[in-house]
Amino acid sequence: MLQVNYIRENREKVLERLNLRNFKQPELVDEIIKLDEERRQTQTSLDNLSAIANASAKQVGELMRNGKKEEAEALKAETTSNKDTIKQLSDQLALSEQHLHHALVQIPNLPAEQVPAGTTAEDNEVVYLHGEPAVLHDKALPHWELTSKYDIIDFELGTKITGAGFPVYKGKGARLQRALINFFLDRATAQGYKEMQVPHLVNEASGFGTGQLPDKEGQMYHSTVDNLYLIPTAEVPVTNLYRDVILKEEELPVRNTAYTPCFRREAGSYGAHVRGLNRLHQFDKVEVVQIVHPDQSYEVLEQMSAYVQSILQDLGLHYRVLRLCAGDMGFTAAMTYDMEVWSAAQQRWLEVSSVSNFETYQANRLKLRYRGAGKPQLAHTLNGSALALPRIVAAILENYQTVDGIQIPEVLVKYTGFDRID
Template structure:
């Protein structure tokens, strides 16, 4: 959530950066500024009334001590009327603060100055490309056909149990899933991340804190009777561990990692581009979350990007890194890098990770601050990244590593799987 003071003091810059996102309601900025002015006027009136009431209380006390009871009673009657006015102003101020809050939460984060204008994924910048496309044998198959051939993933069985987008992993497919989860967690802890095991459902305050609510309410599974939400990513519970927390500056950066299943409704997702593992309603992911000093957050963003790339390199996958344009950057993010692997069987790029810097957008909602040597508190920066999301990594491994002997497991995973081939 953007800070109202910043919006008021930097109106033109806010509008310029929102235009990079193709934000459709720039008039909201002026509405926020005018509503905040009304709030400030109410606050001033209330403060003045409170000051007058305090002064009157002292005066009444003095009159009573000096025996001027009649004059004191008259002043008491006057202050009684002031109390009614104070109550009325307090209610108006509360309503105005809620109105202001409801307006501010509709504004997305401001893109970093390196983020270019653009309206869709077609406008994203390719930052680098690593490796070469796999050379596949004749008659190479897409992963959904390989899954059926080797009986390792059953999409129809998942549909029977739950619905489309909830696959069942079987045999070596299930072991490959477990192997990658352990591998990604081990790699993260070696890099200094602390492993956390967190709830898979969160309350509304947690969803609001990281920006999923109210923006992505329709994409989340809602447990209506309890008012809880299935998590779309471990980012939500892991980051919310620090809601309403004041850290010490020397504790930064805080580095946490966690594995969770992720649940996304993905409403309206149809077509061949979402076939098989390309888009699911439930999938596994290992997430990285960092809480950083504002002076270092973009350095840390680059470090996180490099770390995710190191995982892809260890898995032997051909990939590229994109910096998302304004129109494709998530609601709460100031800058996002996407990592995509090349599917030689599908002849298309598959997004396998996003690494984002949210600057103070989440921490302002979370009231997540740190205190420096001076004792002054300020908002921290939050970052997160997928390291990695499993479905499209599995798809890439199956498609790019198919041989006459079967699916060759990347060497780095063999100690985790206990087998070299899926055959």
């Protein structure tokens, strides 16, 4: 959430950056400035009248002690009238704050200066390309046919149990999943991230803190009886570990990693681009999260991007890095890199990771601050997928297939216990 004082003091810049995002409600900026002015005026009136009321209360006590009962009673009547006005101002202030909050949460984060203009994924900027596409044999298959051929993932069985988008992993398919999770966690902890095990359901405050609520509530599974939400990513519970926390500056950076299943209701479409593992409602992912000093967040963003790329390189996958344009970024992000691997069987790019810097946007919602020499300041938060499994599995199955089986990337063999699926 943007800070009100920043919007008030930088109106033109805010409008300019929101326009880069193609934001459709620029009038909200002036509404926020107006609501904030009304709120501040009400607060000033309330503070002044409360000070007068407190002083009058003390004076009543002094008059009573000095035997000046009539003067005390007259002043007490005036104080009672002030209390009624104070109650009215307090109610007015609460309503102003409610209206201001409602307007603020509708404003997305401002794109960083490095973010290119654009409206769709077609406008994203390719900043790096690694490796060459795998060369497959003439009878190469897409992963949804390979999983059936080798009986390692059953989509129909998952549909029977739950519904579309909930596959069942079997035998070597299940072991490959577990191997990837362990490999990703081992890489993260070796990189200095502290592993956490976190709840898979969160409350509204947690969903709000990282920006899933109210923006993405339609994409989240909601347990209505308990008013809890199944997490769409480990980012939500891991970042919320630090909600309402003031860190010491010397504790920065905070670096956490976690494996969780992820649940997303996002509306599906039809066709090969969402077939098989390409889009699921439940999938596994290892997430990395950092909380850093504002002066270091963009350097850290580059480091996190390089780290995710190093995993893709270890897996021997052909990939590219995109800097997302302003119109394609998530609501809460100031800058995002997407990593996409090449599917030689599908002849298309598959997104496997997003690494984002949120600057103070999440921290303001979370009230996540650090204390240096002066008063507490908002920290910067970042996170990244390292990595999401479904499309990594799809890419491994497709790009490592041979005529008589599927090879396992060398780096995974010690985790799987086997070097091929046949």
